[in-house]
Amino acid sequence: MRPFLIAPSILSADFARLGEDVDAVLSAGADVVHFDVMDNHYVPNLTIGPMVCKALRDYGVTAEIDVHLMVKPVDRIIPDFADAGASIITFHPEASEHIDRSLQLIKEAGCKAGLVFNPGTPLHYLDHVMDKLDVILLMSVNPGFGGQSFIPSTLDKLRQVRERIDASGFDIRLEVDGGVKVDNIAEIAAAGADMFVAGSAIFSQPDYKAVIDEMRAELATTEAKS
Ligand SMILES: O=C(CO)[C@H](O)[C@H](O)COP(=O)(O)O
Numbered sequence: 001m002r003p004f005l006i007a008p009s010i011l012s013a014d015f016a017r018l019g020e021d022v023d024a025v026l027s028a029g030a031d032v033v034h035f036d037v038m039d040n041h042y043v044p045n046l047t048i049g050p051m052v053c054k055a056l057r058d059y060g061v062t063a064e065i066d067v068h069l070m071v072k073p074v075d076r077i078i079p080d081f082a083d084a085g086a087s088i089i090t091f092h093p094e095a096s097e098h099i100d101r102s103l104q105l106i107k108e109a110g111c112k113a114g115l116v117f118n119p120g121t122p123l124h125y126l127d128h129v130m131d132k133l134d135v136i137l138l139m140s141v142n143p144g145f146g147g148q149s150f151i152p153s154t155l156d157k158l159r160q161v162r163e164r165i166d167a168s169g170f171d172i173r174l175e176v177d178g179g180v181k182v183d184n185i186a187e188i189a190a191a192g193a194d195m196f197v198a199g200s201a202i203f204s205q206p207d208y209k210a211v212i213d214e215m216r217a218e219l220a221t222t223e224a225k226s
């Protein structure tokens with residue numbers, strides 16, 4: 001399995017000083033910036049768009065930016081995020097009229113592409129697009145808000161997707177998003193995830209490095225077992 005990646009969700013960052021907060025979490029050892037885009041239509045919340053992504057790039061953020069689109073429709077906003085410096089763009093298949101086309105648009109724009117599955121979304125959307133995926137993101141909460149509790153049935157879903165990825169032979173990251181914390185990250189990794197979004201668990205603490213170090217220590221116990 002590939003090295004574990006920790007991706008703080010900036011949904012829980014301080015929006016009044018976003019550049020500094022993103023710098024701080026990256027300096028604390030985070031790998032990827034998870035960027036939650038909510039449209040008050042597909043999900044009942046409204047957050048940030050391409051201008052904020054570009055502002056982070058202009059501020060000097062060079063880490064990968066993982067744009068999690070919780071929007072409907074999907075396609076129109078893809079080129080804007082690519083131009084704004086997104087590295088990875090993921091979307092929810094039920095929010096797209098044409099999943100294959102949306103994936104192609106992301107790739108043509110030069111970004112890595114992924115599908116996101118809500119806790120109740122079936123995995124059959126993977127059936128004919130595995131060759132086009134760089135990331136599969138399993139939501140472990142219902143999308144729309146940070147600070148929710150991890151839904152335990154996600155562990156079984158992770159195991160199923162891990163099997164599908166391994167059987168496919170494709171190089172696909174398995175990302176998990178929602179309620180990830182120090183005390184459950186090892187179990188989540190053991191179920192097959194290799195990329196971990198954590199918002200409130202990191203940004204609610206004064207010392208980001210301490211939390212990220214604790215997460216890595218937990219992940220190391222999983223690595224040692226596998
Ligand atoms: O996509 C999301 C919500 O829709 C967020 O990325 C997610 O909830 C992260 O926040 P937390 O770690 O606090 O659960």
Ligand SMILES: [Fe+2]
Pocket residue numbers: 009034035036068177197
């Ligand atoms: Fe997210």
